[in-house]
Amino acid sequence: MDLTIESATVNPRTGEVIISGTVTCSEPATAFVNISVTQPVGRLKSVQGFANTSLPCDEDGESYTTSAFASSGTFKPGNAVLQGLLTACDPFGCGQEITPPQAISLRPQK
Numbered sequence: 001m002d003l004t005i006e007s008a009t010v011n012p013r014t015g016e017v018i019i020s021g022t023v024t025c026s027e028p029a030t031a032f033v034n035i036s037v038t039q040p041v042g043r044l045k046s047v048q049g050f051a052n053t054s055l056p057c058d059e060d061g062e063s064y065t066t067s068a069f070a071s072s073g074t075f076k077p078g079n080a081v082l083q084g085l086l087t088a089c090d091p092f093g094c095g096q097e098i099t100p101p102q103a104i105s106l107r108p109q110k
Contacts, residue, residue, distance in 0.1 A: 001025045001057070001097050003033060003086035009109040015074035016067050018109060019051055019082065024061040029088040031057035037068045039080040039106070047073035057088055077108045 002024040009018050023031045035051045051068035069075075084099040 001029075001031075001086055001088045001095060003084045003097055003099055005035065005082050005084055005099065005102055005104070008037070008080070008082060008104050008106055010075050010077055010106040011109045012077060014069075015076070016069055016109075017049065017051070017075050017080075017106060018065065018067050020063065020065045021084075022061045022063055023055065023057045023086060023088075024059065025057035025088045026059055027090055028056070028058045029090040031055055031062070031064075032087040032089070033064055033066060034085040034087075035066065035068065036083050037070075037075065037080055038082075039070075039075055039078065041073060047075060049075065075106060077106050080104055080106050 047070040049068035049070040051066040053066040
């Protein structure tokens with residue numbers, strides 16, 4: 001199984017981060033995608049939020065789009081770190097994959 005984070009944009013008015021990517025599973029399964037978004041604010045603070053979605057997953061890959069709002073504060077255009085957790089379940093059990101933290105520039109949504 002594999003989880004990619006391909007793009008992330010932010011709505012400057014609402015602070016909503018829109019994240020898109022692909023999930024791939026070796027066998028048909030249900031994929032649960034969880035992505036954390038952390039954005040530094042100044043030198044000592046950060047804003048954090050979480051995005052979640054579920055979708056069918058197979059060897060051909062499936063695209064996903066999900067969104068996150070900050071739990072306190074507001075996301076803005078600029079640097080952020082995203083990290084994903086993919087849990088894929090079929091009738092025989094579940095497996096997990098954690099992506100390494102990925103630095104990304106949140107660009108304004110058009």
